[in-house]
Amino acid sequence: MSQHKTPTAILISGRGSNMMSLVEASRAPGYPAEIVTVISNRPDAPGIAWAKAQGIATVIIDHKAYATREAFEAELDEALVASKAEIVALAGFMRLMTPDFVGRWQSRMINIHPSLLPSFKGLHTHERALETGVRIAGCTVHYVRPEMDTGPIIAQAAVPVFSGDSPGSLGARVLAAEHRLYPAALRLVALGRARVEGEKVSIFEDVNDSSSLFSPKV
Numbered sequence: 001m002s003q004h005k006t007p008t009a010i011l012i013s014g015r016g017s018n019m020m021s022l023v024e025a026s027r028a029p030g031y032p033a034e035i036v037t038v039i040s041n042r043p044d045a046p047g048i049a050w051a052k053a054q055g056i057a058t059v060i061i062d063h064k065a066y067a068t069r070e071a072f073e074a075e076l077d078e079a080l081v082a083s084k085a086e087i088v089a090l091a092g093f094m095r096l097m098t099p100d101f102v103g104r105w106q107s108r109m110i111n112i113h114p115s116l117l118p119s120f121k122g123l124h125t126h127e128r129a130l131e132t133g134v135r136i137a138g139c140t141v142h143y144v145r146p147e148m149d150t151g152p153i154i155a156q157a158a159v160p161v162f163s164g165d166s167p168g169s170l171g172a173r174v175l176a177a178e179h180r181l182y183p184a185a186l187r188l189v190a191l192g193r194a195r196v197e198g199e200k201v202s203i204f205e206d207v208n209d210s211s212s213l214f215s216p217k218v
């Protein structure tokens with residue numbers, strides 16, 4: 001008997017490299033999530049062409065075609081329900097969502113952000129990390145809540161900041177970590193092993209490892 005895979009939708013607005021890492025991970029026989037649809041709010045998102053070429057069902061819901069955020073979200077919700085998705089993974093999806101929509105997908109919708117939240121919410125995270133002078137940067141996967149880049153944290157990955165880093169070089173290091181972190185986090189969510197309890201996530205798996213990142217190295 002084939003293993004049950006939790007149907008998952010991915011929402012993108014652009015390049016879609018995190019979407020690709022989730023799709024690729026989902027192809028492993030033991031992976032507990034299946035990508036049933038990729039939805040973009042931008043018709044020209046490069047990630048959509050890639051998903052289509054992979055034979056994944058794709059949907060374009062151009063937010064510019066809707067008079068209100070609510071009307072756009074109603075269409076989005078319909079597409080998600082039609083896809084039978086039980087989990088929604090935002091991967092570079094650049095639209096703010098209303099509390100109503102977030103509530104509908106409460107604790108079933110996750111996002112990846114290129115910083116160690118709660119530091120550096122919003123855009124230009126790598127520029128701001130370099131301006132601030134932090135020695136360790138990283139990325140976070142969290143459950144979505146109405147306020148941007150908040151919500152119970154599921155998983156984080158840290159990378160060092162090197163002297164001489166540019167936003168581009170730091171961003172590439174963080175992105176490589178994102179591509180490893182997001183599939184790992186979705187796996188925990190799909191297995192029901194990342195549960196929200198009192199607005200914090202408890203992980204029901206032995207994932208502890210005491211290796212630490214020191215930057216600079218000591």
Ligand code: GRF
Nearest residue numbers: 015016017018092112113114
């Ligand atoms: C990633 O850095 C992600 O963390 C952020 O937007 C970027 C999307 O990149 N939310 P991609 O489209 O997945 O390549």
